[in-house]
Amino acid sequence: MTEFLENFPLANLTTFKLGGNARYFTECRNTDGMLDAIRFAESKNIRYHILGGGSNTIFSDDGFDGLVLKIASRGIQFVREPDGVMIVAAAGEQWDDVVKFCIRSGLGGVECLSGIPGLVGATPIQNVGAYGQEVAETILEVKAIDLLTLRTVRFRNSECRFGYRRSRFNQEDTGKFIITEVAFKLNTVVQPEIRYPELRSFIASSIEMEKLASEAEKLEAVRNGVLALRRKKSMVIDESDPNSQSAGSFFKNPVLTQDKFDHLLDLCRKNGIEDSPPTFPSGEGVKVPAAWLLEKAGFHKGFRKGGVGVSANHALALVNYGGTTRELLLLAEEIQSAIVQQFGILLEREPVLVQ
Numbered sequence: 001m002t003e004f005l006e007n008f009p010l011a012n013l014t015t016f017k018l019g020g021n022a023r024y025f026t027e028c029r030n031t032d033g034m035l036d037a038i039r040f041a042e043s044k045n046i047r048y049h050i051l052g053g054g055s056n057t058i059f060s061d062d063g064f065d066g067l068v069l070k071i072a073s074r075g076i077q078f079v080r081e082p083d084g085v086m087i088v089a090a091a092g093e094q095w096d097d098v099v100k101f102c103i104r105s106g107l108g109g110v111e112c113l114s115g116i117p118g119l120v121g122a123t124p125i126q127n128v129g130a131y132g133q134e135v136a137e138t139i140l141e142v143k144a145i146d147l148l149t150l151r152t153v154r155f156r157n158s159e160c161r162f163g164y165r166r167s168r169f170n171q172e173d174t175g176k177f178i179i180t181e182v183a184f185k186l187n188t189v190v191q192p193e194i195r196y197p198e199l200r201s202f203i204a205s206s207i208e209m210e211k212l213a214s215e216a217e218k219l220e221a222v223r224n225g226v227l228a229l230r231r232k233k234s235m236v237i238d239e240s241d242p243n244s245q246s247a248g249s250f251f252k253n254p255v256l257t258q259d260k261f262d263h264l265l266d267l268c269r270k271n272g273i274e275d276s277p278p279t280f281p282s283g284e285g286v287k288v289p290a291a292w293l294l295e296k297a298g299f300h301k302g303f304r305k306g307g308v309g310v311s312a313n314h315a316l317a318l319v320n321y322g323g324t325t326r327e328l329l330l331l332a333e334e335i336q337s338a339i340v341q342q343f344g345i346l347l348e349r350e351p352v353l354v355q
């Protein structure tokens with residue numbers, strides 16, 4: 001029997017720890033529970049919102065006048081195949097538990113994604129990525145409930161339309177599916193490939209990789225390197241670190257056409273900025289770090305406004321230091337308009353606003 005709780009506080013279900021109450025709340029441990037919840041919302045003629053780990057979610061101070069449906073399904077299957085291993089994980093598994101499981105099993109492909117909070121079901125949505133890896137590289141298939149027909153559907157990797165922090169699930173198909181399971185294809189014969197320069201030099205300076213005997217040990221060493229770097233930037237959830245009360249990066253790094261990038265360089269010169277923005281390789285254009293734009297626009301690490309601010313350890317993370325959603329959104333708008341004015345670029349918000 002699916003239980004529906006009324007007037008349920010939402011703040012502690014998110015990493016921002018912000019937001020009011022949900023009119024109704026339920027936890028779904030399996031597909032039947034999810035279908036029950038949808039039918040419940042339909043019978044009451046109310047909206048529903050799918051919640052994973054709440055690490056990319058901002059709830060309004062007024063809460064949500066509908067049903068919040070929390071994904072709580074569990075299970076990880078290990079399927080050996082001739083050319084690798086397939087891991088099938090339920091949407092409600094913690095993503096980092098899946099990463100640990102893969103590393104312990106000597107499976108490569110997700111080690112650089114260590115320490116990212118949230119649940120498996122959300123990983124395909126914004127094509128979670130860090131330190132030169134993205135889930136799109138290992139996702140084989142996404143299983144979901146089609147919210148129009150309530151039937152199960154499957155998407156092969158190429159059908160997910162992955163890009164930088166995007167997929168069909170946060171673009172044209174936003175809100176159309178509940179992801180119930182994700183299958184990943186991982187590599188058994190691995191020499192961890194470390195593409196991100198900061199991680200490469202950190203590992204080179206702290207670990208003698210060639211002395212490690214097994215693949216699992218090498219993957220574990222990469223994981224430890226990633227976690228150490230993430231901790232320094234408050235990018236792992238740590239109750240004792242106030243700077244981690246965030247959603248990670250608040251804005252996506254803008255990807256500019258060459259013309260727009262040249263225009264940005266002109267504006268930088270006009271604004272008396274001597275250094276040029278660093279750029280990342282991106283198949284889709286020129287990727288500029290949003291953190292650089294924030295700092296140049298005066299929103300440096302540690303900037304505070306009321307109960308919210310910019311993380312003291314990462315210029316791209318907005319943090320709740322005891323404020324409200326309203327304050328957070330006002331700060332985000334202030335940053336966006338300053339950057340539009342100075343650089344002609346509208347930064348896109350990464351976390352999802354639910355109101």
Ligand SMILES: Cc1cc2nc3c(=O)[nH]c(=O)nc-3n(C[C@H](O)[C@H](O)[C@H](O)COP(=O)(O)OP(=O)(O)OC[C@H]3O[C@@H](n4cnc5c(N)ncnc54)[C@H](O)[C@@H]3O)c2cc1C
Binds near residue numbers: 051091
């Ligand atoms: C400290 C910190 C560091 C972070 N670092 C990174 C990083 O390095 N890289 C990165 O990419 N992200 C990062 N993030 C962002 C976040 O962790 C990821 O986006 C994560 O995948 C969100 O998962 P979640 O389960 O918490 O999603 P939620 O916040 O619960 O949901 C996010 C969105 O997905 C939808 N959704 C969730 N589950 C499902 C489902 N099963 N079916 C359909 N829709 C669903 C929700 O409706 C919502 O629209 C970070 C966040 C924090 C707080």
